Amino acid sequence: MADMQQAYEPGTHPDLPPPRSTVGVVGWLRQNLFSSPFNWAMTFFSIYVVYIIVPPILSWTLIDADWVGKTRDDCSRVGACWVFIGVWFKQLMYGRYPDTELWRINLAYVILGVSLTALLVPRFPWKHWVGVFLLFVFPIIAFYLFVGDAFGLPLVETPLWGGLFLTLVIAIVGIVASLPIGIVLALGRRSSMPVVRAICVCFIELWRGVPLITVLFMSSVMFPLFMPEGVNFDKLVRALVGVMLFSSAYMAEVVRGGLQAIPKGQYEGAQALGLSYWKMMALIIMPQALKLVIPGIVNTFIGLFKDTTLVLIIGLFDFLGMAQLSATNQNWLGFAVEGYVFVAFGFWIFCFSMSRYSQHLEKKLHTGH
């Protein structure tokens, strides 16, 4: 052809297209799935595993599932029966909280949701005020909304609390309360005073060395013994104290990591300016350290959130506990799997989105020192 014989000046020849086999779908397949005999084997193995696992799950959860109905007779029992979830949905979400009072929980959710969104949107201006509101004002509002017995709201006893609502209460109270305790413990662990340091190390290592379930047992069995005669705490409060002690030890370690990551020059600079210990910590060190450990705090929260399921062992009916309880109802025996799958999905959504958010934060905050 004429084109082929066209003479080019040295260096002016246009780039040749890449070989056919390395571009497009075929090239992608070749590179990523069939590059070697071992890769061929792995690909077929993977396809086989997917074939075994995915179609049955899909047909059970979606295709063969029953979606509408009111009783168990509406379930064909071929696939999942989501009627079970529909019937027990209110219990799974709120426990036995009275129907007429549910708006209180929902109102708290809305306040929390709106202020969290304000915090998460990068360009929102009054972040500090929202933070102060969330940490100091919101707990008071939430307390009176949930418990009642004031401002004309009727009292709702804690044994009526349950479901996802209880899970959120335990996890959020645990993490919010453990943050200040954890900061104090972390400072104590890095203190130069040997007695303070020893006490903090013992406290942290004690709670980190034992499983949460023994802490919960302790708080539910031994706590009443610790208190003077006549003082009696509610079961939920006892569980909350246990969760707080436990998570504050983990929080202390997270904060300590942040403190260690602050370069020594920052401490020395603050001291050279004549700041006292507490001023140095509050104005120079902590703001930087806490910023560094936000992903760590989120990860601790994820761990705590999953661990709250343990409270069902001491007789509180959280999200999982409610599912377990509904599946033992006389009319609904044999629907445990649907309950587990629903609860697992709920936890998964929360934990997965939080872990994605913490990864995003880690990337964003990785400014490098």
Add this chain to the structure above:
Amino acid sequence: MAEETKQAPPPARPPIWNDPVYRALFFQVLVLGGVILGGAYLVNNTLANLERQGIASGFGFLERTAGFSISMTLIEYSEEMSYGRAFFVSLVNTVLVSLVGIVLATILGFIVGIARLSSNWLLARMAAVYIEVLRNIPLLLQIFFWYFAVLRNLPSPRQSVEVFDSFFLNKRGLFSPAPVFEPGFWLIPTAFAVGVVAVIFLARWARKRRDATGQPFHTVYVSLGVLIALPFLAAIVTGFPMTWEYPVLKGFNFKGGSELIPEFVALVFALALYTATFIAEIVRAGIMAVSHGQTEASYALGLRPGPTLRLVVIPQALRVIIPPLTSQYLNLTKNSSLAAAIAYPDVVLVFAGTALMQTGQAVEIIAITMAVYLTISLLISAFMNWYNEKMALVER
């Protein structure tokens, strides 16, 4: 210019309430006093409460008859035995479930972690999905799922799931062949022990020779050979003094062989699958932490891919992997306490559950239970610290 250097006056000592030394002392006394006072208050309340409720105190109850049965016992136990004995039985159960869980989770975790780094897109995706799904679901839920949803729905013993006609899985548990030792069997473990000693000396000799002459020696292959050949020889000499006892269906259940109760199977499954996701991420991070330059430098020195992996990449990756791996082992051990939720007889269920209910001695029993986990935690971390030190970089 003759200038008289003026001696600066010694800094005035600050008043005693501003002197850092005294301040530190004061605060420490304050904190210590507070802790002691708080502790005394709690102890005082507890003693008063115990007296009022008429609960005995002290560890004397460990000698008394327990009077309850335990569904899985590896060491001899019966209802007439003491609380102390019941404690050891449950301790062995906890240790067993943790060890089996750790081994399985490590194997699975390494496989999945490496699969996630695979160049095969499908395999890497599958590993990622497995990790992201299982590690974001509470462990207790997973234990419930395996126990209540899967194992409870298995067929009855008559329709067991069979593998090779020797393993049977049904709702009563997992039945497998059990070894039966005949007289003369002691020679085989002895031969194995001799082999171990021989291998240690061999490795020392090979190392010395390599340091002196530079000649490599196939220590691994020779050691494997010795470790297999010696017990095998012993077995031939004694005429294979071990047989397998197979489980046989008799009536409504299997007899003979070794039996694993369903609680154990569910617990190990859930623990291993859950912890493996974390181990997989650790392994992935460890391998990715070894920079590609290390591999290239090793190739440039003329090492082939096998030795490169064994001598350059893996030792460096392990250094990154081991510390977080330790904390995963600790987590698994602590998580094994969730056994209480499905009635697997571990320390928490037997001791903090049944024994606590019967004796009411909450303080002693919870203290012992916590001490068990603290001890296990400290032992594992001590061992891992020792190993970590051995593996740590030796810098010039």
